[in-house]
Amino acid sequence: MKIKVLDITHTFQSNIVEKFDAISNVKFNINENEYIGIIGPTGSGKTTLIEHLNGLLIPTKGSVEFDYSITKYNKKTKSEKVINKTKVIKKSWKKIKNINEIRRLVGIVFQFSEYQLFEETVEKDIIFGPINMGISKEEALKIAKESIVKVGLDVSFLNKNPFELSGGQKRRVAIAGILSMKPKILIFDEPTAGLDPEGSYEILKLFDQLSQEGTTIIIVTHDLDHVLEHTKRTIFIRKGKIIKDGPTLDILSDEKLLIENKMSIPKIINLTNRINRKYQMNIPYCTNVDQFTKIINKIRKEKK
Incomplete structure (x- = not known):
């Protein structure tokens, strides 16, 4: 799956008079199987930007283009067919058809995503998404087992109450819920926030594994040590604009750039x-x- 962000601006309006551009004229591409870090000072527009990458926000100006493929199963011929699609999200569209198709393929895990857990068991939380997508309960339960193992937890966790788990375990369950929808792109907003060093290490190890399996990974974080060690490309945002986009090592070894933007080297x-x-x-x-x-x-x- 590929995403093209084409000169997007997002304007928030607090009242009739005051307007604020959270991001302005942002343009970049996301290619298949990339591992990207998005960095920038607090309030630079990072979270606003990623919310455009699966249609949670619609750009005030510009557009976001998604190129992807889905597999359709024909019950009569018992065969599968790959269909290539292009979908564009822009302000002029009052209603975006099949937006859930995009949101399934581009999963966003927000900061402290474990607060999104709401069911009485881990299993029910994980199967909630697939069932709402139309997948049978039997298939959803099978997917839940695959997803919980992928995030490094035993299948016995499926019967546990998510609210009785540790912070790191809750984060993994939240990620398993996103993985159950089989996304092509995973976006994580401050994924290690609130975790101890061991929990952070395990989460980042999981991201590396998903990346090696072909999933595009994007992490939004203030922890530049994690960005340096794990990502290949970094997008630097300041005041709603991209000021640097390139190889992670090149950007994070630019001492002057980081100091000017009050970022820790x-x-x-x-x-x-x-x-x-x-x-x-x-x-x-x-x-x-x-x-x-x-x-x-x-x-x-x-x-x-």
Whole structure:
């Protein structure tokens, strides 16, 4: 599935006089199987932007184009047929046909998504979406088992009350509910908020696994260490506009850019800069501790 964001602006109007452009003339593409980080200062328009990526918000100006395919099953011939589709969302459309088709393929997991859990068992929460899509209860129950295992929980969790689970487990159940709709693109808004280091590690490990399986992953976060280690591309938003869009390492190693926008420099980048300045070295930038350790060990061996 591909998404083209074509010069969109979203204007919020608090009253007849005051208007505010949360995002303005934003343009970019999302290709299949990308792993993208969306970053920017608080209030820069990140959440407003992602809400346009599955039709939760309609742009005031511009449009969002979705190119995707669905598989139709013919009961008579007992065969499957792949149908390619293009859908455009824009302001002039009073009603968008089959918008739920888009929302199934583009799943958004909001910050503290576990607060969206409402059923008495985990199983009922997970099957709620598929059943509302028209899937039989028997098939939905099968999907629930697959989804709970995919997020790293045992099938025994299906019979548990979601409100008795830990914060990390609730987050996983919420993600399982989105996965049960078999999305092509998954968007996470501050996915590690409120989680301890172990919980954050496990959630990000899950995202890496989903990415390797072919799902496009987009994370919106202030934690630039996570963006550096896990994503390949970063979109930097400031005051509702994209100011940078490119390889994650290139953007997050731009110390001047981050300082000007009051963003914390990733720890590995900051450490590399300090060592290079103090010891007149030229250690290359890397994205995680393992890479950094290998580089340092190689330098030590060369100096012996």
